[in-house]
Amino acid sequence: MSTLTSTIFFSPSLLIPARTKPTNSPNNQVFFHKNDHYLNRIVPQKKRASFCIKAQEQKVEEGVPSATIACPTVRPKFVLFGSSIVEYGFHEGWAATLAHLYGRQVDVVLRGYAGWNSRTALRILDKIFPKHATQQPSLVIVYFGGNDATHPQPDGHGSHVPLKEYSENMRKIFNHLKSLSEKTRIIFLSTPPINEKQLFGDSDGIHFTKEGSKVVSREILKVLREADWEPSLYWREMPIEFKDYYTPIGLDGEPIDEYNTRFPPGVEWE
Incomplete structure (x- = not known):
């Protein structure tokens, strides 16, 4: 068993009006705002938790790494x-x-x-x-x-x-x-x-x-x-997102270069 704790923040620009004093739910896991007319109008009460998740325990299968995620990855x-x-x-x-x-x-x-x-x-x-x-x-x-x-x-x-x-x-x-x-x-x-x-x-x-x-x-x-740019913007030299979570394996059982897996056999790009 592992516990994943995450916090999701939403920008005020997402058509959600300014919120007043928060009201905690009975289980103290989620919260919403009593006077949030936008949520009251379009979101059923049971689903409001999806807007603001404060913390929630989840069961994780064996072999799946767990970690605290502070913020999402921002790609170039x-x-x-x-x-x-x-x-x-x-x-x-x-x-x-x-x-x-x-x-x-x-x-x-x-x-x-x-x-x-x-x-x-x-x-x-x-x-x-x-x-x-x-x-x-x-x-x-x-x-x-x-x-x-x-x-x-x-x-x-x-x-x-x-x-x-x-x-x-x-x-x-x-x-x-x-x-x-x-x-x-x-x-x-x-x-x-x-x-x-x-x-x-x-x-x-x-x-x-x-x-x-x-x-x-x-x-x-x-x-x-x-181009003599630092960092390089050439696709074969840029880091691969979440590379540690996936290593392609060839027919011989050996890891293969991920950069070579993006096209069908016979198709290559420099």
Whole structure:
């Protein structure tokens, strides 16, 4: 028998109003607040304990380690920020590849907005990357330019941004991201060639093909592998979350390298 003791804290920002003096339950294991109208309205009394668990004894099977958990693990965060090449990144593959490779190491956050140019991105930059956030990203991958580079429309509308303004917008985006944290690293993806006839015709002239997405994935990984960053952000050099709780075993009964277990046989990534 073992005893697990944990405390779960909830932020006031989770739509739960300010609480008054707590009322302990008879068994002194859980507590809720008598005047918490939010809980009273939507949560049955028997289930209120799930909101605020103060302490609870649990039976643990033999062989399962027990410990006091002070707080959850906070993973590093990679943010992919850009236009449709980012938004469609899971469908087209390059963002999905990163999320898969870093599946037990990093939270990959998608912030892609189809049709956006650098001008729009600059207007909402502080909303996506607030300077006073409790956790700043370890890496930001930025792509804008495909929409900026389209030809101006006769009516003055459209996504076109003059080259001088585009360069200044990207500089401002870089400066903002750089100011988030000394540990925030930044990669900018250059603008790919654009086929205007395809773009406005029957086929796509801007988004990646399956093979093109592989090229982007490998180039990003190459940068992460070769960059002189401390700590390293390359997937084979970053620590694996909860590695002590699981060791993959091969057919011969010997432990195998966990980094090699993330793809089917024959599929490899550098």
